[in-house]
Amino acid sequence: MNRREFLGTLAAAAACGAPLGAARAQVTQALYDLPKFGNVSLLHFTDCHAQLLPVHFREPSANIGVGEAAGRLPHLVGEHLLRSAGIAPGTAEAHAFTALDFAAAAKRYGRVGGFAHLATLVKRLRATRPGALLLDGGDTWQGSATSLWTRGQDMIDACQLLGVDLMTAHWEFTYGDKRVLEAVKSLGRTEFLAQNVKTADFGDPVFKPYVIREMNGVPVAVIGQAFPYTPIANPRYFVPEWTFGIQEAELQKIVEEVRAKGVRAVVLLSHNGMDVDVKLAGRVRGIDAILGGHTHDGVPVPVIVNNAGGRTVVTNAGSNGKFLGVLDLEVKTGGVVDFRYRLLPVFANLLPADAQMQALIERVRAPFKARLEEPLAVSEGLLYRRGNFNGTFDQLILDALMTEKGAEIGFSPGFRWGTTLLPGQTILREHLMDQTAITYPSVTLNELTGTEIKAILEDVCDNLFNPDPYLQQGGDMVRVGGMTYTCDPNAVIGKRISDLRLGGKALEADKRYKVVGWAPVAEGVRGEPAWDVVERYLKDRKTITPRALNVPKLIGMEKNQGLM
Amino acid sequence: MNHSRRKAIKTGGGVLAMLFAAGVIGPEMALAQGLGESAFSMKTLAEAMRAVGAQSPATSDAIVIKAPSIAENGAVVPVSIESRLPGTESITLLVEKNPTPLVASFGIPAGTEGNISTRVKMGQTSDVYALVKADGKFFMAKQEIKITLGGCGG
Numbered sequence: 001m002n003r004r005e006f007l008g009t010l011a012a013a014a015a016c017g018a019p020l021g022a023a024r025a026q027v028t029q030a031l032y033d034l035p036k037f038g039n040v041s042l043l044h045f046t047d048c049h050a051q052l053l054p055v056h057f058r059e060p061s062a063n064i065g066v067g068e069a070a071g072r073l074p075h076l077v078g079e080h081l082l083r084s085a086g087i088a089p090g091t092a093e094a095h096a097f098t099a100l101d102f103a104a105a106a107k108r109y110g111r112v113g114g115f116a117h118l119a120t121l122v123k124r125l126r127a128t129r130p131g132a133l134l135l136d137g138g139d140t141w142q143g144s145a146t147s148l149w150t151r152g153q154d155m156i157d158a159c160q161l162l163g164v165d166l167m168t169a170h171w172e173f174t175y176g177d178k179r180v181l182e183a184v185k186s187l188g189r190t191e192f193l194a195q196n197v198k199t200a201d202f203g204d205p206v207f208k209p210y211v212i213r214e215m216n217g218v219p220v221a222v223i224g225q226a227f228p229y230t231p232i233a234n235p236r237y238f239v240p241e242w243t244f245g246i247q248e249a250e251l252q253k254i255v256e257e258v259r260a261k262g263v264r265a266v267v268l269l270s271h272n273g274m275d276v277d278v279k280l281a282g283r284v285r286g287i288d289a290i291l292g293g294h295t296h297d298g299v300p301v302p303v304i305v306n307n308a309g310g311r312t313v314v315t316n317a318g319s320n321g322k323f324l325g326v327l328d329l330e331v332k333t334g335g336v337v338d339f340r341y342r343l344l345p346v347f348a349n350l351l352p353a354d355a356q357m358q359a360l361i362e363r364v365r366a367p368f369k370a371r372l373e374e375p376l377a378v379s380e381g382l383l384y385r386r387g388n389f390n391g392t393f394d395q396l397i398l399d400a401l402m403t404e405k406g407a408e409i410g411f412s413p414g415f416r417w418g419t420t421l422l423p424g425q426t427i428l429r430e431h432l433m434d435q436t437a438i439t440y441p442s443v444t445l446n447e448l449t450g451t452e453i454k455a456i457l458e459d460v461c462d463n464l465f466n467p468d469p470y471l472q473q474g475g476d477m478v479r480v481g482g483m484t485y486t487c488d489p490n491a492v493i494g495k496r497i498s499d500l501r502l503g504g505k506a507l508e509a510d511k512r513y514k515v516v517g518w519a520p521v522a523e524g525v526r527g528e529p530a531w532d533v534v535e536r537y538l539k540d541r542k543t544i545t546p547r548a549l550n551v552p553k554l555i556g557m558e559k560n561q562g563l564m
Numbered sequence: 565m566n567h568s569r570r571k572a573i574k575t576g577g578g579v580l581a582m583l584f585a586a587g588v589i590g591p592e593m594a595l596a597q598g599l600g601e602s603a604f605s606m607k608t609l610a611e612a613m614r615a616v617g618a619q620s621p622a623t624s625d626a627i628v629i630k631a632p633s634i635a636e637n638g639a640v641v642p643v644s645i646e647s648r649l650p651g652t653e654s655i656t657l658l659v660e661k662n663p664t665p666l667v668a669s670f671g672i673p674a675g676t677e678g679n680i681s682t683r684v685k686m687g688q689t690s691d692v693y694a695l696v697k698a699d700g701k702f703f704m705a706k707q708e709i710k711i712t713l714g715g716c717g718g
Contacts, residue, residue: 232712236637243636459713471634471710521714
C-alpha cells in the first residue's frame with residue numbers, strides 16, 4: 001500500500017466511526033512525516049496573499065489550458081487532476097487540490113493555511129532537514145485588510161518570525177518603489193531577489209539577482225525572478241523608473257555565472273506563472289528546479305522539462321497559505337542526481353498553532369480587531385473567486401457595483417487571490433477586504449461603445465488564452481456582469497469573443513453603455529473604494545442569496561480537462 | 565547601481581544635445597544615406613521598405629532584435645538591434661502597424677559595431693522589423709511586440 005492509498009483507507013476508517021483522535025494522529029503522521037532525502041532541501045510557499053489566519057480556499061473548477069498546455073498540468077481540474085496525480089477521491093488531499101464537493105469537504109477537513117499552522121509545519125520539516133532554506137515566492141505583503149493598512153508590515157514581521165531566507169515579489173510592488181526599497185532594507189535575514197527588475201534608463205539591477213548558499217557542504221545558487229509583467233498587469237505609476245520582463249538571456253548569463261563559481265545546484269525562485277516557467281525551462285539551460293508561483297496552481301506532482309542542458313523540475317505551490325512545497329535534492333560532485341518533491345496541504349486541524357506566531361498574529365490584529373470583525377451580511381451560498389471566468393464572490397461584487405452605481409454592465413478584474421466563505425457564514429469586513437484590499441481600489445463609471453467593450457474582452461482574453469505562455473499575464477478573465485457573451489479560447493485575438501448581448505439584445509457597435517468597474521491601472525483615476533461600495537450593498541441586504549453566476553458560453557471546450 | 569556612469573552620462577547630455585542640434589547624429593543620418601523624407605511618410609510596410617531600397621530582403625539569424633514581448637508602455641517601447649553581418653552599412657527599424665511604419669534608420673560607418681538602441685511609440689500590437697544593409701544587400705529580422713490595455717493581473 002502506498003502512502004496515498006493509506007491516507008484513503010484512513011479517511012474511510014474515520015468515516016466508518018474509527019476513533020477520531022487516533023485516526024487524526026495517523027493522518028498527520030502520514031501527511032507530514034516526510035522521510036528525509038538527499039543533502040539539499042528547499043521549503044517553498046508562494047502567493048499567500050497576506051492570509052495570516054486559516055481560511056477556506058476553493059481551487060478552480062475552470063483552469064483551461066490551450067495550445068500545448070491543453071490537457072496537461074497545471075490545466076487539469078477536479079477528477080482529471082486527481083487521476084493525473086494519483087490522489088484518491090474523497091480524501092483530505094483531494095479536498096486540498098480540487099473544488100470537488102467543496103462546501104461539504106471543507107466542513108469535514110476544516111480550514112487550511114494560517115501562519116501559526118504553517119510555522120509548526122516549517123519547524124517540523126526543518127528538524128529533519130538541517131540547513132533547509134525557506135523560500136517565499138512573493139505576493140505575500142498584499143491580500144488582506146491588515147496588510148493594506150500596515151503597508152505590508154504585518155507580513156514582513158510574520159515572515160521574519162517564520163524564518164524566510166529568500167523571497168521574490170509581485171504585488172509587493174503595488175505599495176510603490178519607495179516603500180519596497182525601504183522595506184527591503186528592513187528584511188533582516190531575508191534576501192529580496194529579482195534578476196529581472198532593472199532601472200528603465202540604464203538597465204542597472206535594482207535588487208540582488210541571486211545568492212549562493214551552502215547546505216551540508218553543497219554550494220547552491222538561488223536566483224530570484226519577480227513577476228515579469230508587473231508594470232502592465234498592475235499600475236505602472238507605482239514603479240515608474242523600473243522595467244521588468246522575463247529577461248531570458250540575462251537569466252541564462254546568470255546561470256552560467258553561478259555555475260562558473262562552482263555551485264552544484266541552481267534553483268529559480270519564480271513568480272512567472274506555471275506556463276511561463278514550463279516554457280522557460282525548455283529554453284534556459286542549467287537550472288535544476290524552478291519553484292514557481294503567480295498562477296496559484298496547486299500542483300501536487302512536479303513537471304519535468306527537458307532542455308539542451310539536461311532537465312528542469314518545475315513546480316507551482318498554490319496560494320493563500322494552503323500549501324508548503326518541499327524539494328529535496330540529492331547533489332553529488334557533478335550536480336543534482338535525484339530529487340523528491342511534495343506539496344503539503346497545511347490543514348489547520350492537523351497542525352497545532354505555533355504559540356509565538358499566534359501571539360504575533362494577535363498583536364497585529366489587536367488595533368484593528370473591531371473594524372476587521374464587523375459583520376456585514378450573511379451569505380446563504382458558497383462565496384469564492386478563483387476560476388477562469390467568474391466566481392460567486394466576484395458575481396456579488398459585480399451585482400453590488402452595478403446596483404450602487406446604476407450601471408447596466410459591470411467589469412471586475414480576474415484576480416486569483418481572495419478566500420472562500422461557506423454557505424451560512426457571516427461576511428465580516430475582513431472577508432470583503434480579502435477580495436478588494438489593493439492600493440488602487442477606485443470604482444469607475446464609464447460610457448463605452450459596444451466596439452470598445454468587445455475590444456476590452458478580447459484584450460483580456462488574449463492575456464489568458466494566447467497559446468504562447470510568454471504572452472500570458474497569469475490573471476483570469478475579467479468578470480462580466482449584466483451582459484452575456486460567447487468565448488472560444490482556441491481562437492485568435494479578435495475572434496474569441498462573440499454574441500455580446502444585454503438583456504438578450506445584441507450589443508450595438510456604436511451605442512454607448514454604462515459600465516462600472518474597479519481597480520483602474522491608469523494614473524489619476526478617482527473613485528470610491530470598491531470595499532465601501534460593496535459594504536453598502538451588503539449592509540442594505542443583510543442576507544445574501546446564492547448568486548446566479550454569469551459565465552460565457554464556451555466553444556470547443558467539451559473535452560478540455562481544465563473544466564469540471 | 566553605477567552612480568558614476570549615470571552622472572557621466574547625465575553630464576554628457578549637453579554634448580549629445582549639441583551633436584543632435586548640429587545634425588551630426590539623428591534623422592539626418594538617414595538623409596545622408598539617400599533616404600528622402602518621403603520614406604518616413606510612407607503609409608505601409610511594403611512602401612516604406614521600397615523607399616529604403618529593400619526588395620524582399622532575406623531573413624537572417626545574424627540580426628538580433630531585443631525588445632519586450634509585451635510593452636510596458638506603448639509610448640516608449642525600448643528596441644535594440646544588433647547586426648552581426650559583415651559589412652553592415654545601415655540598420656533600419658520599422659513598425660508594421662504604425663501609421664507611418666519607418667521609424668528610424670541609422671548609418672553604420674565602416675569599422676563600427678552594428679548595434680543600435682532606441683525607443684518607439686506603438687499604438688497596437690505589431691511586428692517590428694529590423695532591416696540591415698550589408699555589403700550592398702538587404703537582410704531582415706522581425707519580432708512581435710504586444711500592446712495591451714493591462715490590468716487584471718493575478
